[in-house]
Amino acid sequence: MQIKRFFLRTSTALAVLFYVTHAAWAVEPFKVRDIRIEGLQRIEPGTVFASMPVRVGDTYSDEKGAAAIRSLFGLGLFKDIRLEVSGDVLVVIVEERPTVADVEFIGTKEFDKDTLKKAMRDVGLSDGRPFDKALLDRAEQELKRQYINRSLYAADVVTTVTPIERNRVNLTFTVTEGDLARISELRIVGNKAFSESTLRDQFDLDTGNWMSWYTKSDRYSRTKLNADIETLRSYYLARGYLEFRVDSTQVAISPNKQDISITINVSEGERFVVSGVKLEGNYLGREDEFKALVSILPGQAYNADQVAETTKAFTDYFGKFGFAFARVQSRPDIDRANNQVTLVLQADPSRRVYVRRINVAGNNRTRDEVVRRELRQFEASWYDSEKIKLSRNRVDRLGYFTSVSLEPSEVAGSADQVDLTLKVEEKPTGSLTLGAGFSSNDGLGLSFGINQQNVFGSGNSLGLQVNTSRINRLLVLNTTNPYFTKDGVSRTIDIYHRVFRPYYDETSYSLETTGTSLRFGVPVSERDTVYLGAGVERTSIVTGSYLPVAYANYANEFGYASNAVPLTAGWARDNRDSALVPTSGNFQRATAEWSVAGDVRYIRGTYQYQQYIPLSKQYTFAFNGDLAWGQATEGKTYPIFKNFYGGGLGSVRGFEAGSLGPRDASSGLVLGGPKKVNLNFEFQAPFPGAGNDRTLRMYGFVDMGNVFGADESVVFDQFRSSAGVGISWISPMGPLRLAFATPLRKFDNDRIQNIQFQIGTTF
Structure with a gap:
């Protein structure tokens, strides 16, 4: 009975609260004469007005008010937002989130603090940004992830938020790094054809030795383990084990987070020998030429590397005749009774195309002509894979770019045209060096050098070298124009002064x-x-x-x-x-x-x-x-x-x-x-x-x-x-x-x- 009376009293109170709240929120629609914002400290009023779905002269309603609150909260700048109505004036009352004044790290020895601050910026937590507890949690997880990548699984992070004046906060990440987690056991289970030590020699990861301080090979990394597993798979597939597979991989860490045990379970399958190679499909009537590209020899163990090499050679050879989208697939016909495999190479040259346009992207500093003069594939010419590969390599050899790629793309509405996009990523081509070298015969030598391989993006180089040593001293000024003529003749000018003194005296x-x-x-x-x-x-x-x-x-x-x-x-x-x-x-x-x-x-x-x-x-x-x-x-x-x-x-x-x-x-x-x-x-x-x-x-x-x-x-x-x-x-x-x-x-x-x-x- 007492429980029933409590329920009735509670239900009545909630009903009254809902009625009062709803009555307070419900506003009769009215035409907004003015909008006033209260509570701003650092944020410009224009930021609020731009996000409001209500303007002066609009008819205000409860639905528009709810939309305004959602829109302002979506900015991530405010901790609280309220709307009030004073006559025909809409009042927006906001409470700004604190702003991050400083991010500090204590106890971080494994990482440079600038590296950690960059990681924090990547998750949205940096000086001058609004403070968000959710971002803080993400920052902690990111910090721990950075330590896990360095095999510091025992790392502990404690975050302190210190409010300061003007609605700002200081963030302090106190890190207890702990000791490194090292690979204490690395096992391969299920191998029969090769010894475990032979297979482990293929790995970059190991259980450590006296050089591990340099190689860091005993530090666990998921990326390195995946690479080692692929190396293991390639090792078997290159020796005839066509049906080799990795059944499972277990990675276990000890309770003290100091020792890591890795177990890789494999199934080798049978070893297969190639009994023959067949060509199927359309080879443009050049079967003999394609057969000459086959590196797979009957009577030898199946070798996945040779198969990949052959299919790539076929695709490139098709490209030589303008077939940019040729497809070559290998299909093994397995005879398990005799442990033999017949390799079938199925070819579909698709259609022949020519290059409509070559686009160069990413060369913000280097002039277009510096890149284009290295190309051996030309616009309005038949697609030629050899010339495309040569063009990519020539651009790469310039030394001005960290990466170079040359990829074809179909032209919409045209079945016989492709565009090529040459994407480059530039790197600094100028260098200033100050250093010292020492040799057992030449003594101490101080060196100074200024070199710019790509002056003003022109492809020309300009350098100054100075070297001093006990025996040889050198001063050299040189400049090179790699395209002194349009045909690629280079010109180099050297001015030098050398001094040879064989005695200290x-x-x-x-x-x-x-x-x-x-x-x-x-x-x-x-x-x-x-x-x-x-x-x-x-x-x-x-x-x-x-x-x-x-x-x-x-x-x-x-x-x-x-x-x-x-x-x-x-x-x-x-x-x-x-x-x-x-x-x-x-x-x-x-x-x-x-x-x-x-x-x-x-x-x-x-x-x-x-x-x-x-x-x-x-x-x-x-x-x-x-x-x-x-x-x-x-x-x-x-x-x-x-x-x-x-x-x-x-x-x-x-x-x-x-x-x-x-x-x-x-x-x-x-x-x-x-x-x-x-x-x-x-x-x-x-x-x-x-x-x-x-x-x-x-x-x-x-x-x-x-x-x-x-x-x-x-x-x-x-x-x-x-x-x-x-x-x-x-x-x-x-x-x-x-x-x-x-x-x-x-x-x-x-x-x-x-x-x-x-x-x-x-x-």
Whole structure:
């Protein structure tokens, strides 16, 4: 009975409250004479008026009032909004949300605070923005996500909101980072054909070793795990296991959030051998030409990489004849009884098209003509996939863009036309460098450089380089116009000043060379460039202590200052997959220099050949050959300052840099010689514990070579040779090469230097 009376009293009170509220809210429609806003502090009245669905002169109703409140709340600027009516005046009373005055982080050691503030801005929480509790919750989750990505699963975030004057708040994120969560167990279950250790060697993730502080391979990342699983799948599919699958992946973290266990369950299936390859569909009557592109060989294990390579080759070949939308699908016909598979390649060339228009997008700074002159696919020409690929690669090789893509799109209403869109993303092409390098032979060198590869978006380059070291000093000013002519002939102008001083003593002699040169680069193919040029230079022998007799004799013939007018020619071809960390391909370069006027007359030439052979994903064999030769002409003496030198990194390691070759009889100073032979053999491998990281490598090597005088014959018996091991590291300071070498063949008075290294670059 008491419960019933309570229910009746409560129902009556609610009914009365509803009646009073409804009576207070209900307003008879009226014509609005004025709108007044109260409560604004920082927000402009115009912002409110622009969002109001009611204007002066409109007829106000309850529905329009509700719409006005919803619209103003949608701005996210107000904490409370009320509407009142005073006669025929509509009064809007608002309470602004607090504004974020400052965002501060405490205890964040893993991240730079600027990085975290950027992450907060991405979720809408930054200085000057309205404070929203929902955004604060999102910010906390984003902060925790950033730490989880770094394997800091135990990170705890506490947020403090401190109100300050003028309706503002300070936000403080106090972070307890905790210890790193590391992979303590990584298992692959269900494998039979390959050992678990072999499969784990394919992964970038592992359970850690003594190099994990550098590789961070024991830090769990979902992205890295997915990549490793795809690597595992590719490994099996490339070895005949056509039906391989990953059944499940379990990732478990310990209660203390310090240890992560990963288990990957796989089903290998049977191994299949290719019994044959069939072509079906329309091959334009060129079946024999397409068959020549097939890289799948019957009798060998099914290889998904070869299948993908073949289908891509087919698609590209169709594109060569204008079929931009050709489709090539591979279908395996499986004979499980004999573990064989017949691969059927089904082709549909679709329709032939030509390129209507080529659009360039993203080049905000670089001029259109700088990009378009690299294109080999032209408008109003048949679509050619080879020319399109070549065009994309040429634009990419400019070095002005971080990404380059060239994609076709159909033209509406036309079945035989496509438009190409070349999208580029520009990057800064100017650089200012200040730094220092140190080498075991050259001492400390300070460097300064200004370089702009794309001056004013014109594609021209302009640079200034300055370098100081114990032995070599350099000042170079150069500029290059890659399209001096419309045919792509480049023009380079160099002005340089070099000083060579072999002794620390400032009173010792030195060689000073000042000159200028003009060089043209003539493209003779898409991969080959021939260089032709001429220059004028003056070389001075600055007298001082330790001057060798050979230099004194040369000065007696030509004087202490001599001039030369050399003509230069060169050729280069670079097929390496990377200029910084090459693993395949080759590089060739040949140069010739002929002094046709001036005090000295000579001719000299060099040839360099490098070959990189990938032995596996991790191992590479590399060869480098370097030959040089010089000869005086017109009965003159060969200029001693044009000699070649050998020894050290880049030559025969284990011998002091520049120490090979003839020496001055009185001082023992190495004079170099006009003939040089250098051969290097390297076996490159991952650094122990670094996994697949290519920025840190180790290598074993064998070097041989020597430098010979003008009156000496190049004989193998005089070659010096060495063997050793080394480390190559692409460090933040630049490439580092460290080598420990032991001479295999040496002679009396040879200068041995077992450990040699170089940080940065020298000129």
